[in-house]
Amino acid sequence: MKELDVSKFKFGTSKLKKGFAKMQKGGVVMDVTNSEQAAIAEDSGAVSVMALERVPADIRAQGGVARMADPRIIQEIMDTVSIPVMAKVRIGHFVEAKALESMGVDMIDESEVLTPADPFYHIDKHKFTIPFVCGCRNLGEAVRRIWEDAAMIRTKGEAGTGNIVEAIRHQRMLTNMIRTLESMDEKPLKDLAEEYSQSYINSIKILTNQEINDNTIIFEEYNYGDVKKEIFEILNEIKKIRRLPVVNFAAGGIATPADAAIMMQLGSDGVFVGSGIFKSKNPEKMARAIVEAIAHYNSAEVIVEVSKNLGDAMIGIEIENIPKEQRLQERGW
Amino acid sequence: MVGKISIGVIGIQGAITEHINSIEKTLEETNTSGKVFVVNKKEEIDNIDALLIPGGESTVISRILFRSGLYSAIFKRLERKNLPIMGTCAGCVLLASKISNDSKDIKLLNAIEMEVTRNAFGRQEESFEKKINIEGLINPYNAIFIRAPVIEKVWGSCKILAKIENKMVMVRQENILALSFHPELTNDLRIHKYFLDMIQIYKSKDL
Numbered sequence: 001m002k003e004l005d006v007s008k009f010k011f012g013t014s015k016l017k018k019g020f021a022k023m024q025k026g027g028v029v030m031d032v033t034n035s036e037q038a039a040i041a042e043d044s045g046a047v048s049v050m051a052l053e054r055v056p057a058d059i060r061a062q063g064g065v066a067r068m069a070d071p072r073i074i075q076e077i078m079d080t081v082s083i084p085v086m087a088k089v090r091i092g093h094f095v096e097a098k099a100l101e102s103m104g105v106d107m108i109d110e111s112e113v114l115t116p117a118d119p120f121y122h123i124d125k126h127k128f129t130i131p132f133v134c135g136c137r138n139l140g141e142a143v144r145r146i147w148e149d150a151a152m153i154r155t156k157g158e159a160g161t162g163n164i165v166e167a168i169r170h171q172r173m174l175t176n177m178i179r180t181l182e183s184m185d186e187k188p189l190k191d192l193a194e195e196y197s198q199s200y201i202n203s204i205k206i207l208t209n210q211e212i213n214d215n216t217i218i219f220e221e222y223n224y225g226d227v228k229k230e231i232f233e234i235l236n237e238i239k240k241i242r243r244l245p246v247v248n249f250a251a252g253g254i255a256t257p258a259d260a261a262i263m264m265q266l267g268s269d270g271v272f273v274g275s276g277i278f279k280s281k282n283p284e285k286m287a288r289a290i291v292e293a294i295a296h297y298n299s300a301e302v303i304v305e306v307s308k309n310l311g312d313a314m315i316g317i318e319i320e321n322i323p324k325e326q327r328l329q330e331r332g333w
Numbered sequence: 334m335v336g337k338i339s340i341g342v343i344g345i346q347g348a349i350t351e352h353i354n355s356i357e358k359t360l361e362e363t364n365t366s367g368k369v370f371v372v373n374k375k376e377e378i379d380n381i382d383a384l385l386i387p388g389g390e391s392t393v394i395s396r397i398l399f400r401s402g403l404y405s406a407i408f409k410r411l412e413r414k415n416l417p418i419m420g421t422c423a424g425c426v427l428l429a430s431k432i433s434n435d436s437k438d439i440k441l442l443n444a445i446e447m448e449v450t451r452n453a454f455g456r457q458e459e460s461f462e463k464k465i466n467i468e469g470l471i472n473p474y475n476a477i478f479i480r481a482p483v484i485e486k487v488w489g490s491c492k493i494l495a496k497i498e499n500k501m502v503m504v505r506q507e508n509i510l511a512l513s514f515h516p517e518l519t520n521d522l523r524i525h526k527y528f529l530d531m532i533q534i535y536k537s538k539d540l
Contacts, residue, residue, distance in 0.1 A: 004497065004500070009462070011459070011460070015477060015518060019460075019477055019515060020479050023347055023388055023390070023422070023423075023479055023480075025347060025348065025349065025350075025389070026345060026346035026347060027347075027389070042392065043438060045392065045396045047393050082434075082452065083392060084480065104457075104458050106458075106480070129458060291393070292397070295373075295397045
């Protein structure tokens with residue numbers, strides 16, 4: 001924008017961050033690990049691509065510490081496609097996030113798919129001008145991430161399994177809890193806000209071993225009184241509008257067009273497909289089919305049509321066969 | 334007085350519900366009899382008085398528009414010149430007759446004699462809010478630009494309604510309106526009112 005006088009422009013506002021997320025609605029965000037895959041994803045109708053070094057299924061198989069991708073790979077992908085590019089950082093790793101922000105990545109996924117960096121806190125996303133998406137298993141996690149200024153929430157599901165069961169579990173947990181808010185008056189809602197603030201309290205108790213009151217700073221520059229109050233306000237808004245106040249995507253285990261469509265019918269605004277595309281027999285065909293299925297998610301006829309002759313979806317893993325400590329969804333709080 | 338107005342919003346991808354909410358509020362505030370609904374099937378294009386193409390990713394919207402047959406249904410009504418349309422952001426791109434940068438995936442509707450550039454200001458970090466002056470509105474309008482396109486050139490009977498320095502961000506050609514920003518993300522309904530006026534004037538002439 002060199003030729004423009006930008007002194008009257010406002011950048012990085014909350015409206016711009018949440019607005020970006022809204023433009024993703026009804027779309028499929030696809031995991032890609034190189035520029036060839038990114039080009040295939042764009043041609044197939046991806047709304048954005050998630051630039052990674054390894055897809056979740058490979059991270060799961062190879063083990064070890066999973067970190068932010070090599071910036072060179074991310075840059076190559078950014079140079080290849082005209083659609084937005086997202087990338088992942090470890091939970092709490094604000095330096096990885098600042099690195100991605102300075103590269104001009106369009107959205108950051110603070111993701112449990114990578115190995116968490118901070119045992120106490122997620123990133124304070126107010127301190128960034130680019131939008132974040134964060135995972136959740138339930139309303140409490142969603143509300144804390146929204147309070148930290150996430151512009152988009154997604155289910156955690158269980159990434160890299162090709163098994164939809166956990167994404168459905170998390171979406172249902174969210175929807176049903178939102179429904180119960182409707183019957184709550186101010187007092188129970190305030191109690192819930194207090195309950196949802198507990199994880200910050202737990203962290204500060206370990207770190208300082210002090211008694212907590214409303215004036216105690218519990219996270220960055222925020223005191224307990226303000227956190228409680230603002231979480232209460234978020235809950236009140238959710239109660240009023242009967243949904244999260246930010247865009248809500250499904251992620252973690254989506255492997256077929258029907259998987260994508262069921263998440264939309266359960267109330268998701270869009271989907272992330274990680275290993276499901278490039279671990280399938282025919283990635284391009286699978287990608288197109290999932291895009292089509294999302295655009296017509298209420299049409300059984302379209303689901304039938306696009307599901308024909310797709311070849312094998314990714315193989316998939318039974319959740320019970322993954323030891324609890326190896327489940328990615330257990331990361332974050 | 335014109336009859337009940339029916340407005341379709343292309344329901345493929347992007348800020349669909351936001352536009353529906355804005356139109357509903359506008360109908361209510363202006364006491365206009367009308368309804369607004371999502372349009373997903375080509376048959377529905379024949380029965381609407383006006384169409385709104387929302388923002389989202391133009392590559393995605395274009396692809397599904399084409400594959401679902403919506404594209405040719407809209408095209409037919411454009412040929413008969415009897416469908417007022419408002420396109421915002423990605424919708425603005427689709428209304429153009431030419432794209433100056435890479436556009437292999439996008440099929441244009443050729444509805445306005447203009448050339449657009451996608452993501453003209455840059456990536457999300459260069460998305461911005463700015464008060465702009467719009468012809469026909471008395472006070473400045475706080476416009477939200479998200480990875481926005483700009484209109485590089487216009488010709489024929491296309492009229493410029495708003496610019497940021499030398500970059501055009503809102504134009505109108507007859508009953509088609511294109512803007513590169515997002516009126517559905519604000520509570521300011523003046524743009525939706527402008528569109529509604531346009532539809533009503535067009536509809537009353539039609540009768």
